[in-house]
Amino acid sequence: MKTSSEGTSETPDQRWPSSLEKFVSDSFVKSGALNPHEKLIFHQQIKELLEKAEAQNKVFSNNWEMQKLPIFHPGLPLDLCSNISFSSPESSVKRKKESQNKKRATLSPPELTPKMHDSEHKKPQNKKYDSDHKKRQRLERFSSPDLPSKPVLSTETTKNGAIVGRSQVIEKRYLRLTSEPDPNSVRPQAVLQQAVTRLLDLTNTKPYSYIKDQFKAIRQDLTVQHIKNDFSMYVYETNARLSIRNNDLGEMNQCVTQIEYLFDSKQERNSRLNRLELEFMCYRILYMLMVGNHSEIFKIKYKLLKKQYQHPEEVDMLRYAQLAFDLQNSMLTSNFYSFFQIAEKFKTMELGSILIQNYLIEKEKIKTLDILAKSYKKLSEDFAMC
Numbered sequence: 001m002k003t004s005s006e007g008t009s010e011t012p013d014q015r016w017p018s019s020l021e022k023f024v025s026d027s028f029v030k031s032g033a034l035n036p037h038e039k040l041i042f043h044q045q046i047k048e049l050l051e052k053a054e055a056q057n058k059v060f061s062n063n064w065e066m067q068k069l070p071i072f073h074p075g076l077p078l079d080l081c082s083n084i085s086f087s088s089p090e091s092s093v094k095r096k097k098e099s100q101n102k103k104r105a106t107l108s109p110p111e112l113t114p115k116m117h118d119s120e121h122k123k124p125q126n127k128k129y130d131s132d133h134k135k136r137q138r139l140e141r142f143s144s145p146d147l148p149s150k151p152v153l154s155t156e157t158t159k160n161g162a163i164v165g166r167s168q169v170i171e172k173r174y175l176r177l178t179s180e181p182d183p184n185s186v187r188p189q190a191v192l193q194q195a196v197t198r199l200l201d202l203t204n205t206k207p208y209s210y211i212k213d214q215f216k217a218i219r220q221d222l223t224v225q226h227i228k229n230d231f232s233m234y235v236y237e238t239n240a241r242l243s244i245r246n247n248d249l250g251e252m253n254q255c256v257t258q259i260e261y262l263f264d265s266k267q268e269r270n271s272r273l274n275r276l277e278l279e280f281m282c283y284r285i286l287y288m289l290m291v292g293n294h295s296e297i298f299k300i301k302y303k304l305l306k307k308q309y310q311h312p313e314e315v316d317m318l319r320y321a322q323l324a325f326d327l328q329n330s331m332l333t334s335n336f337y338s339f340f341q342i343a344e345k346f347k348t349m350e351l352g353s354i355l356i357q358n359y360l361i362e363k364e365k366i367k368t369l370d371i372l373a374k375s376y377k378k379l380s381e382d383f384a385m386c
Helices: 018-033 036-055 089-107 119-143 189-201 208-224 230-245 249-264 271-291 294-305 312-332 336-348 350-359 361-375 381-385
Strands: none
Touching: 018 036, 018 249, 018 271, 189 208, 189 230, 208 230, 208 249, 230 249, 230 271, 230 350, 249 271, 271 294, 271 312, 271 350, 294 312, 312 336, 312 350, 336 350, 336 361, 350 361
């Protein structure tokens, strides 16, 4: 199955949606904290869930961003998020009580209040009147709220039915979409280009949280308008590199996955594009080494073997991809001497070296020290006497 990384619409390539890939990736990262027995349960649950999504044809329609597994959330059923009703029993009981109260109020006869001219009795009546008047005002206020109307889709659309944004705002906060996108709040490509230029000027002065939020908003506007050109590729490449420099693996993985999809959809290829594809393929391999997803690395290797690279720029970057595969082989065979030699060669690839130094080196050093300590462990006296 293939599809766009940030959308849920199915494409001819039949790929998993990015939300599902992220759910599976994040779940495997979380499973690292489980004990062996719990890991077996985790593998069973995620396998059953994916099979259920396939059987019910909900791979693309299920809300994977809200999906949960019982192993991490005890008490929840093992089912697709779209099949689970989230209305709690407490809320249903509350609604039932409210309906009963309303029914009782309509059936009860109006109070007969005698006319009283005594000033002492007028006071509480006025209080009651004030209270009823305030209630009526409150009811009117909520019955006709100044809520924004449902977004009206722009009449201007592209050939594939995507909307064309009309917003001219350069800076925009990221908000998760809960309904159809409003063209008045979506920025067209010309405005997005200005936003990216401005954002790159602020990378050294603004905190990373702000830069991240702005890039997520830009990516969202690209997605809802189905923009999949060189500019969108540039946005994801820039965002991925910034994420690596700021140790944000989650954003890096999302961007690299989308970049892979954009490269696969490219009809015309050149040496520059091939070099970029190999560069981000290296980052993806290193990320899979961090989360221990070796099966995905073998898929990448198989994909790479089917292609031919001859240009010097491509061959140079292909060398790093091969080093990443050698790194995996060293880890699988526990050849720590080879691992550290290969890791040293990544120093000429800045971002690859950052990933290795921050997420792989320390882990392998501890493993190496553990094996060395065990190999020099003192023998027992009984063993020496034999």
